[in-house]
Amino acid sequence: MIRLFANANYDFIKWRRWAYGLTAALIIPGFALFLVHGLNYSIEFTGGTLIQVRTTAPVGTGKIRDALDAAGIRDAEIQQFGAANEYVVRARIGAGGVTAEGTTQATAAAVDSALAHGLGADQYRIMRTEAVGPKVGRELQGKAFLAIFFSFIVTLVYLWYRFEWRFGLAAVLATLHDILTTIAFIRYLNLEVSLVVVGAVLTMIGYSLNDTIIIFDRVRENLRKFRRQNLYEILNLSINETLPRSVLTHGTTMATTLALVLLAGEVLRPFALVMTFAIFTGTFSSIYIAAPILMYIEKRWPGEDARGARVYRPAAAAAPEPRAPVQPQPTR
Amino acid sequence: MAKLRSRLFIIGGLVLLSIWALIPADTTQRVRDATTGRMKDTTIRRVPINLGLDLQGGIHLALEVDQSKGPVPDPAEAIRRAERVVRTRIDEFGVTEPVVQVVGNDRLIVELAGEKDPARAKGIIQRTAFLEFRITDMNNLFRDAIPQIDRALRAAGVKTPGQGGAAANVTQLFGADTGKTKGKKDKGKAAPDTTASGLLGPLSALLNQGQLPGEYLVPEEQVPVAESLLARPEVQRLIPRGLELRWGTEPRSAAARSYRPLYAVEDRPIITGEELEKATATRDQLTNQSVVNFTLSRRGGRVFERETGRHVGHYMAIILDGRVVDQPPVIKSQIGQHGQIELGAKPLQDAQDLALVLRAGALPAPLTIVEERTIGPSLGKDSINDGVRAGIVGVALVILIMVGYYRLSGLLAVSALGLYVLFTLAGLAWFGFTLTLPGLAGLVLSVGIAVDANVLIFERIREELQHGKLVRTAVDEGFKHAMSAIIDSNVSTVLTAFILYLVGTGPVQGFAITLIIGITASMVTAVYVVRTFYMIWLARRPDMVTLSV
Numbered sequence: 001m002i003r004l005f006a007n008a009n010y011d012f013i014k015w016r017r018w019a020y021g022l023t024a025a026l027i028i029p030g031f032a033l034f035l036v037h038g039l040n041y042s043i044e045f046t047g048g049t050l051i052q053v054r055t056t057a058p059v060g061t062g063k064i065r066d067a068l069d070a071a072g073i074r075d076a077e078i079q080q081f082g083a084a085n086e087y088v089v090r091a092r093i094g095a096g097g098v099t100a101e102g103t104t105q106a107t108a109a110a111v112d113s114a115l116a117h118g119l120g121a122d123q124y125r126i127m128r129t130e131a132v133g134p135k136v137g138r139e140l141q142g143k144a145f146l147a148i149f150f151s152f153i154v155t156l157v158y159l160w161y162r163f164e165w166r167f168g169l170a171a172v173l174a175t176l177h178d179i180l181t182t183i184a185f186i187r188y189l190n191l192e193v194s195l196v197v198v199g200a201v202l203t204m205i206g207y208s209l210n211d212t213i214i215i216f217d218r219v220r221e222n223l224r225k226f227r228r229q230n231l232y233e234i235l236n237l238s239i240n241e242t243l244p245r246s247v248l249t250h251g252t253t254m255a256t257t258l259a260l261v262l263l264a265g266e267v268l269r270p271f272a273l274v275m276t277f278a279i280f281t282g283t284f285s286s287i288y289i290a291a292p293i294l295m296y297i298e299k300r301w302p303g304e305d306a307r308g309a310r311v312y313r314p315a316a317a318a319a320p321e322p323r324a325p326v327q328p329q330p331t332r
Numbered sequence: 333m334a335k336l337r338s339r340l341f342i343i344g345g346l347v348l349l350s351i352w353a354l355i356p357a358d359t360t361q362r363v364r365d366a367t368t369g370r371m372k373d374t375t376i377r378r379v380p381i382n383l384g385l386d387l388q389g390g391i392h393l394a395l396e397v398d399q400s401k402g403p404v405p406d407p408a409e410a411i412r413r414a415e416r417v418v419r420t421r422i423d424e425f426g427v428t429e430p431v432v433q434v435v436g437n438d439r440l441i442v443e444l445a446g447e448k449d450p451a452r453a454k455g456i457i458q459r460t461a462f463l464e465f466r467i468t469d470m471n472n473l474f475r476d477a478i479p480q481i482d483r484a485l486r487a488a489g490v491k492t493p494g495q496g497g498a499a500a501n502v503t504q505l506f507g508a509d510t511g512k513t514k515g516k517k518d519k520g521k522a523a524p525d526t527t528a529s530g531l532l533g534p535l536s537a538l539l540n541q542g543q544l545p546g547e548y549l550v551p552e553e554q555v556p557v558a559e560s561l562l563a564r565p566e567v568q569r570l571i572p573r574g575l576e577l578r579w580g581t582e583p584r585s586a587a588a589r590s591y592r593p594l595y596a597v598e599d600r601p602i603i604t605g606e607e608l609e610k611a612t613a614t615r616d617q618l619t620n621q622s623v624v625n626f627t628l629s630r631r632g633g634r635v636f637e638r639e640t641g642r643h644v645g646h647y648m649a650i651i652l653d654g655r656v657v658d659q660p661p662v663i664k665s666q667i668g669q670h671g672q673i674e675l676g677a678k679p680l681q682d683a684q685d686l687a688l689v690l691r692a693g694a695l696p697a698p699l700t701i702v703e704e705r706t707i708g709p710s711l712g713k714d715s716i717n718d719g720v721r722a723g724i725v726g727v728a729l730v731i732l733i734m735v736g737y738y739r740l741s742g743l744l745a746v747s748a749l750g751l752y753v754l755f756t757l758a759g760l761a762w763f764g765f766t767l768t769l770p771g772l773a774g775l776v777l778s779v780g781i782a783v784d785a786n787v788l789i790f791e792r793i794r795e796e797l798q799h800g801k802l803v804r805t806a807v808d809e810g811f812k813h814a815m816s817a818i819i820d821s822n823v824s825t826v827l828t829a830f831i832l833y834l835v836g837t838g839p840v841q842g843f844a845i846t847l848i849i850g851i852t853a854s855m856v857t858a859v860y861v862v863r864t865f866y867m868i869w870l871a872r873r874p875d876m877v878t879l880s881v
Contacts, residue, residue, distance in 0.1 A: 003794075004737070052711070104704075105701055105704065108704070125708070125710075126706075126708065127707075127708045127710065127711040128705075128706060128707050128708060128711055129450065129704060129705070129706040130704065130705045130706075131701070131703065131704040131705075132702075132703050132704075133701075133702035133703060135396075135702055136394060136702050136703045140837070143835045143836065143837070144835075146835045147831055147832055147835045147836065150831045150834075150835070151827070151828045151831050151832075154824075154827045154828070154831060155824060155827075155828075158823065158824055158827065162820070195836060195837060195839075195840050196770045196839055196840055196843065199770070199832045199836065199840045199843055199844070202828050202831070202832060203825060203828055203829060203832070203843075203847065205828070206824040206825040206827065206828035206829075207781065207821075207824075207825050209824050210820060210821035210822075210824060210825070213817075213820050213821070213824075214788075214817050214820070214821065217816070217817060217820070241795075244791055244794075245787055245788060245791045248733070248737060248787045248791070249783070249784040249787045249788075251733055252729075252730045252733050252734065252780045252783050252784070252787070253777070253780035253781055253784070254780070255726055255729035255730055255733060255780060256726035256727070256729070256730060256776050256777055256779055256780035257726075257777065257780070258726075259722045259723070259725040259726030259729060259776065260722045260726065260773055260776055260777070262722070262725075263718060263721050263722035263725055264718050264719050264721075264722035264772075264773060264776075265714065265715055265718035265719070265722075267386075267715065267769060268718075268719070268769060268770070268773050271770065271773060272773065275777065
């Protein structure tokens with residue numbers, strides 16, 4: 001029988017400051033970039049035209065740029081897309097003179113004829129065209145906003161029902177952390193944000209929340225079981241006890257998302273990358289963010305469950321110093 | 333033991349139900365006839381899972397009323413008119429399952445799976461609607477020409493398809509006819525007899541006399557043949573001067589067969605949609621009769637008065653975009669600016685639809701395309717291949733991890749995973765949801781999430797065993813204690829997916845749906861099925877001391 005991390009006894013909480021530093025180092029620059037440059041929203045949000053072409057031979061983005069320039073289509077983004085002979089041309093509304101309803105259609109036709117002139121009509125094939133008018137783009141922004149808003153509400157209601165507010169607050173803060181790191185991640189890789197990517201973020205937030213819930217459930221159980229232990233140790237114990245489950249379940253889920261990243265093609269890649277990262281950050285935050293935050297909250301506003309832990313904890317009011325953990329013996 | 337049997341019974345039932353949902357079923361599709369190039373209905377057998385446009389390739393268009401050249405008073409009504417018009421043209425697209433629907437208040441969605449030419453599709457949709465009223469062939473000139481046409485066709489080497497008493501058929505179909513048409517029909521019956529050896533000719537074998545002059549009924553499956561015959565130059569030449577043939581929009585069924593009406597109508601309209609100003613449907617509560625009231629322009633009223641005066645007792649075909657809508661009504665008396673079409677006991681819905689047709693012809697709605705997505709068929713195929721490959725690798729990794737780590741118990745979980753995939757696909761087929769590319773990803777992802785329930789259970793069993801519990805008790809306790817965590821871990825994901833389904837568009841909805849169905853199926857398999865497997869295992873090895881977990 002293989003047992004990973006069975007009877008593990010790591011002092012996770014001790015590393016919390018390192019974890020804060022690490023996560024801040026990830027979030028702050030990413031968020032600064034996000035505030036300055038925004039995100040790379042897909043055509044469906046901004047409105048505009050996207051054309052994916054497959055050429056018979058790899059021609060390079062320069063040649064396509066020349067073809068478009070010759071036809072007077074400027075400010076269009078040209079990007080190699082997956083294979084060496086596939087390219088995506090994006091003309092967002094506001095750029096390249098695309099402004100009003102209907103002109104996105106004209107742009108698609110213009111790009112097609114520009115390529116026919118520049119490359120030769122038999123040298124390429126249009127694989128995909130998306131032409132989204134500004135109105136549909138705005139609507140989709142609204143829909144994405146609604147999805148985010150309602151899933152927040154649902155998550156909050158669920159947590160409120162599931163836990164008393166101290167645990168709930170810790171879980172919400174951990175979730176907030178997940179959102180911030182995911183935005184930073186999307187910004188670093190300059191991933192295209194489509195509605196599907198928003199969907200991935202929301203789903204994975206729900207999924208990573210479970211991790212926090214499962215650890216917190218164990219914390220609550222252990223708080224009742226070992227009333228004499230301090231919270232610091234109980235948190236460590238709970239994380240260690242749930243560690244095999246975390247490793248296994250994230251292992252299997254990540255196996256599938258990594259398979260999607262590597263094999264499912266270019267269209268799904270941003271979506272799969274976001275999901276993979278979200279699993280990672282969700283696991284990280286349940287251990288290094290949610291648990292320590294719960295400790296601070298309980299110290300500031302002690303709750304019924306943790307009261308025993310507070311009373312028997314030496315110098316509870318002092319600044320928390322890393323302590324050598326004591327593995328509590330399970331009462332048989 | 334009885335408990336185990338009933339469990340197996342339920343699982344077996346679910347499996348059978350799933351297989352039943354997935355066996356290839358007959359679905360009706362419009363397909364392009366290879367020889368004639370026309371559209372026809374065929375039934376084909378296929379697994380009833382719908383593929384989204386991103387997997388099949390095709391065109392998705394969202395259209396709205398174009399208000400840039402001046403405001404349109406009622407965009408919602410205009411879009412309904414446009415929908416009605418696009419529906420009449422549905423065959424022109426030449427794709428198997430075109431989707432035409434109004435979304436929200438003022439948007440028309442047209443989805444054409446498999447269509448390759450966006451420019452052509454857009455042309456069909458945006459073409460201006462044309463409505464006209466024409467008098468049917470009251471003197472049966474076309475019918476009288478049929479023997480001649482038959483001869484010409486035979487001379488050209490066209491064989492008569494299958495035997496069948498056409499005229500006799502018709503009397504069976506519509507027993508009670510007016511004496512007037514009956515008399516004419518007798519004449520019609522005699523007409524084919526004049527052809528060689530009393531057999532029906534190539535064309536007359538296909539045509540059944542309808543209920544009114546100038547109306548013919550062609551069995552649905554024969555429509556492409558009839559169309560190709562009528563399109564031949566030697567036939568065109570013999571169609572009497574001043575007449576044209578027009579097909580009806582809706583098939584009509586009689587005696588368990590489906591017929592498509594064909595009308596011989598005058599080549600000159602008595603009035604066109606331009607002169608139409610208003611058309612409304614009402615239902616008389618007392619008589620239970622549906623009627624459509626229409627109003628013409630002053631000028632149109634004068635023309636219509638003159639024409640209807642000449643044609644009292646004649647039938648007037650309402651033709652939208654070259655197709656005859658409904659059965660032509662009879663002109664009872666001279667009509668001026670205001671007219672009424674009586675639909676008898678037909679439901680109000682039919683009257684409203686006819687009124688919509690009239691308005692569509694009167695006020696064509698200029699449409700502008702607000703969204704277009706075209707996916708080439710090869711890209712769709714690539715997406716399926718990539719998605720399936722990723723899925724297989726992902727699932728293989730999950731199997732490896734589970735069996736490697738949990739041994740025999742892992743094997744149980746993995747075999748339950750097979751059922752999970754079956755249940756999920758069956759769920760998609762059962763509820764008629766569409767599988768999209770993100771949906772495929774959702775399917776793969778939910779396999780990863782699915783085993784989470786088993787991981788929770790197995791870990792709990794391990795802990796219980798560690799605490800010195802007996803195998804049987806450990807298994808029971810493991811399942812019992814893991815339950816709350818399992819429900820927790822799925823509730824929030826399902827809730828999020830549900831929200832995504834509500835607010836999302838096609839591809840995202842596909843993702844949300846597979847996730848919801850996948851997670852539901854995983855709850856069933858991971859908890860119920862794996863539990864049953866354990867029960868079988870423990871029943872066969874009651875003396876088991878160590879558990880392979």
